[in-house]
Amino acid sequence: MKKVKIGGVPEHFNLPWYLTLKDGEYKDKGINLRWIDYPDGTGAMCHGLRNGDIDMAVILTEGIIKDIIAGNPSKIVQTFVESPLVWGIHVAHKSSYKAIEDLKGTKAAISRYGSGSHLMAYVNAKNNNWDLEKDLDFEVIKDLEGAVEGLTNGAADYFLWEKFTTKPLVDKGVFRSIGNCPTPWPCFVIAVREDFIQSNKDDLKTILEIINNTTTDFKNIPSIDKTIANRYEQKLEDVQEWLTITEWSQELIDEETINTVQNQLFALNIIPEIVAYKRLTHKL
Template sequence: MAASSTPLRVAFVPEHFSTPLAWASKKFGLDAILHPFPSGTGAMITALRSGEVDVAIGLTEGFIAGLGKEDIPGDGGYRLMGTYVTTPLCWAILAGSGGSSSSQISSVADLKRASIGVSRMGSGSHVMGYVLAHQQGWLTPETPEPWADTKILNNFSGLVEGVNNGTADFFMWETFTSGSAISRGEIKKVGEIYTPWSSWLVVSSTKIPAGDERVAEMFLKIDQGVKYFEDHQDEAVEHICNVMDYSPENAKKWLETVKFQHVVKGVDMELVNGCVSILRKAGVLVEGKGMAADEMVAIKR
């Protein structure tokens, strides 16, 4: 299909994971307008459905939950097109450090029937709350809603403020993104949980055909960005520390844990089926309702 002359509008989370995308744009001429979404995957889903962006790179669980829920609007607004990060994401479980009730929390066990802060409904921070509750045995037919309350606090700074002023008892955020705030004593880490799936996917608006040449070119440029990222790790650390709030130590530790997909185009159905299965166990999705796993994927591996 012939490419449009209009650059793709690509949404991303402005964290360390965005470094290969930055290289694709700065070093390999990715013809796209990059839109940062610090609020995360839930906000990007809203933007895809409203037509604000064409493509988004975000968390696996958020994108799959967004398509699998029974109240999905219209055609869902987007489809899974590519795989960005193959390693799991480590979520830090975080409480306040000041004088609020949250500061009395010292372990995951203290969170039973607590109030959880999330960036948005449908975001990774929201979905992983159910996964945590399922893991802890707190999600049962008698308690399908494991938390005392769910507070929408928009972004990381709002969540930090929320656990320190008593709005919420805890929240969950990516471990290395949280590192500087933990080091400064603004919040404390009481535990962690890993996603049981590859952590980042690429999705595209249903208004953008899978055969659009702009999408094909984007995948090639991101592949080049990933290769450059892997071959120039010192430059990656410098970028992460200068552009984002990370210490060199945290950036280097993260580099030891992460693996990006070398060929970004395409999504493995085993990944999608596995994520759907766990989200159903966690009560996020309901079998027989919402979009089926194979309907979610526009480009399969």
């Protein structure tokens, strides 16, 4: 049986992977797919792909594009979630900051440099016409748990993370949400190490076929809203709102979208150059 390791964040977006694994769909096709949780997010998954700790990752579009340009030996083989990611902008519940403009020049908590929380702090700064040199400062906090500690003890002032994942912390009075910053592109793609693509094309196609069959009908699974609410400890109405704005994809990300992401990252000085579509993607 072929062993394949895939990484992703332990969030509601990836429930289709859990369901297909639980049902043994990959094993039925002779593939031992092992899921590895990456609560630290995209930066940690980029590291895992580079090191060969994982063969595949369900990863933020902007993060993997940046890392492939920086030398990560991987390619994007498919969009996973077509809709934008809604990043919530959070402060500690007792913080004196009331609005996004109050955060200018303060310190952003980020999981690591090159992570989504890092890159989106730049996008948020640009959206608000801040000086990207003077008005941004960072504190590395590793993960959501680290962000709770960092914002509570004042090591950092604000934190960008997926709105619905952090909503329970807002409800509990740990964080206060002061705004949103949606990505201007599809949020999650599936990236695969190049050496794995070359030597395991058939297995890779089978894996994508299985997950795509599930995401196509995911919203129609009976009581899926209740399943998500229970598994991820979220309010039912929040899950229902999230389901209405989230769309999965079964297609390779197109060149125009790739260029949109690159142009934004280049304008923010996050990438040193804009590269060809084929350097970032592989069509199976």
